[in-house]
Amino acid sequence: MNEIAFLTPDPDVLARREAIVAGLADLVPTEALVTDPRELVPFETDAFTAYRRVPLAVVLPGTTEEVAAVLAYCAEQGVPVVPRGAGTSLAGGAIPQEDAVVIGVSRMNRILEIDHDNRTCTVQAGVTNLAISDRVAADGFFYAPDPSSQLACTIAGNIGMNSGGAHCLKYGVTTNNLLGAKVVLLDGTIVDLGGKALDAPGLDLLGLLCGSEGQLGIITEATVRLLAKPEGARPVLFGFDSSEVAGACVSEIIGAGIIPVAIEFMDKPAIEICEAFAKAGYPLDVEALLIIEVEGSEAEMDDMLARIIAIARRHGVASIKESQSATEAAQIWKGRKSAFGATGRIADYICMDGTVPLGQLSHVLRETYRIVAGYGLRVANVFHAGDGNMHPLILYDVNDPAEAEKAELAGADILKLCVDAGGCLTGEHGVGIEKRDLMLHQFSETDLNQQMAVRAAFDPGWILNPSKVFPLSFSRQGAS
Amino acid sequence: MVAEARGAGRTLAIAGAGSKAGVGQPVTADAAIASTGLAGIVEYNPEELVVVARAGTPLADIEAALAENGQALMFEPADWSRLLGSNAGQTIGGIAATNMSGPRRILAGAARDALLGVRFVNGRGEAIRNGGRVMKNVTGLDLVKLMAGSWGTLGLITEVAFKVLPRPETEVTLAVDGPGAADAAKLMARAMGTSAEVSGAANLPGPIAGRVLADGRAGRPTTLLRLEGFAVSIAERIGRLTPQLGAGHDIAQLDAAASQRAWAAIRDVAPFADGTETPVWRISAAPMAGHAVAADILGQTEGEAFFDWQGGLVWLRISGEDPQADRVRTSLAAHGGGHALLVRTGEDARARTSVFQPEPAPVAALSEKIRSSIDPDGVFNCGRRPFASVRRAA
């Protein structure tokens, strides 16, 4: 297998393990410190499970002040720190290393304030994404970014990865819905960025923090924007005889001035996998499926759907299925939202996450099939067609090292293809360790040096989540 | 040119078209570098919802190209040139560098939310690319956000990629009679809390309403609520919205043309574009706090104010010459904090006053380190912002 390299743990840090653990024990209550080898197991990887390393220790603080004390201590001791939310990163963003202390915010899970008039919600960083919407639903509000992992993933992790979801087409991703954050800097300083005002003064540090993958500071609280829940929502299934036609249909819908809340695309293998699992009523005799969701009152949805259906008919749509009830709507989304889980039941897979300009979707899809077939493997595609975020799932057998290597090579080829088509390596999952070494395909050395210089303004010694995002050979860590 | 200036220890001022030359501490620079030579749309495929252009491209050119395809920059960039008494057109790079957003920001986000990618020259004279031209991108650090709103203090932006969207088919604005600013804040909060997708919410006291609205309502305190989209949908949403506004209000409807005129006036701060140099503040507070900040300031000094962004954007004009920065900032701090930018004032006051909102010390220190990581020798726009390491011009 084409192994991703880990840094050699710092022998000096390893040798001081007992003293470091004792130092941590002085800073947090006993229940917040995890050192027992068996209890460390859940923290040795995230959702990028092919790689695991047991960390030196895990701290699960209960307050911002505890985070500050622990971070300042680790920085002073020269001990690497890996910030962690729920550990659902698909890119290995929260995978630790043997000489690192994991600081997890999962115990900081209180909703601190709901402000309906200003439409904000302030939460501790370990609150799960879905918990916010659940809490404000009865009052007619919701929090828009909705990653498929929303039941488990935390706001901290969402900010770390700038996560998105199926409804981003209309509502944007995390960075567009985040108003403020409390952040602990490396030396233990606590700063508040942004707040309830829409514009923040000075440089947009909050924007920089979003998607920084735990390299700049540790987020302990967040203030997010709440939105009023629409009157109703209706997803509709459109089956097409070819992916190209489905793609052309999407272009024309958008060209006609219609922005649905979501346009999700599935190819035939994905349709079959999801239907077998979720029994969502997906048509099995088509090559491509679009789930298009519209929102509003019955009259508004009827109006918008009439426009969309007229366009789809002009493109020779093979089948149309409107959901007639909330249960049917939930079924349709269940199929889509369980795509990863359902695929996992039939085969091992790696999930890619490249984005491409909308006009390149068909081309990239065609090339993806060619690339994967070239390695003798299979691929299923589900993606957010409205914003060009592709998720090819490359199927392989994890027990066959040759196949595993081919899957990784095919994945890398696909991501390079996305970049060459004018897109980028990752739309929402992040770089982590997974795509670290592909960064030079998208950026020049000068580009990366500038990013690393900005990173160093926060963390000159590469203490925070080292060896992520930037190519090992290239970062200061790798050089030493 | 940048590398050369750095080598020679000289400093550079960055200029777009000069429309906001009057904002900020006067730049002290040995030379100016204008982006207006870097003009032209680089790429625009309407069905991809992205426009890529060189930084010096006039905003008017971009808007014309978009309009031809029924599209628009959804953040509705404002034009302060009349307010500032200049007749310069704006450049798209200046829009990005100032994060210039209009009334639709409450629904559609700011310029920074639509800015997908930038190319810029840093203080080392290196050409840097960040972001791209796709809607979703988390590849590496998001320097795009840093450049948005940096006012030329980090580097020279040479190219920008903006997300565009279909221009709404039509629009209607509900003009609600009264109420005063505090009750209007509650009314606007109720409106924004409905599913009507209000895309503009402003409150104008009587005299200012008179300068914004030409019809029979002129001169009466008015709260404006804008709805945009397909006509059918607007009608439906008016039906949902009106019952929430409470009884006893006289509600008029401005048609598309009148609505457009009113919001352009609010966006461009037309009520204060009076050809004078009286101080004008742009205060960004929590939506429910805006009216209290304004009342606090206007209780102590003479002037007038109106409110955009559901009450959270306060435009405040102070009578006389003294911008009264301390008073403005103390009031803002007392009401939950935010951001006060002194947009207009006389040359003398400008040199003496902290035009940009001062930041807490640790944040300022961090910003300073970031600036150093991009422009280590402080080549760009010295003086415009109160950075600690600002060098004097040679």
Ligand SMILES: Cc1cc2nc3c(=O)[nH]c(=O)nc-3n(C[C@H](O)[C@H](O)[C@H](O)COP(=O)(O)OP(=O)(O)OC[C@H]3O[C@@H](n4cnc5c(N)ncnc54)[C@H](O)[C@@H]3O)c2cc1C
């Ligand atoms: C089944 C499944 C479906 C998914 N679907 C989506 C999807 O639709 N869209 C999407 O965008 N992602 C998706 N993901 C990926 C993942 O859920 C997101 O990246 C999520 O935001 C991670 O949150 P987390 O709490 O698990 O963070 P973690 O995995 O623990 O951490 C993620 C990153 O954030 C950093 N971090 C964590 N906490 C902090 C903190 N307090 N301060 C600073 N940095 C911190 C970490 O160091 C790491 O780099 C999916 C994952 C799975 C397993």
Ligand SMILES: Cc1cc2nc3c(=O)[nH]c(=O)nc-3n(C[C@H](O)[C@H](O)[C@H](O)COP(=O)(O)OP(=O)(O)OC[C@H]3O[C@@H](n4cnc5c(N)ncnc54)[C@H](O)[C@@H]3O)c2cc1C
């Ligand atoms: C031809 C000309 C010569 C000048 N000479 C001098 C001089 O010698 N000394 C002096 O002190 N002042 C000078 N100025 C004024 C000074 O440069 C401006 O105050 C300042 O640069 C603001 O730019 P702007 O008014 O064009 O505003 P806008 O174009 O609206 O720009 C607003 C802000 O955005 C920044 N900005 C605009 N375009 C970019 C870009 N492409 N990349 C990064 N940031 C950008 C600007 O620096 C400014 O902070 C000059 C202006 C012009 C037009």
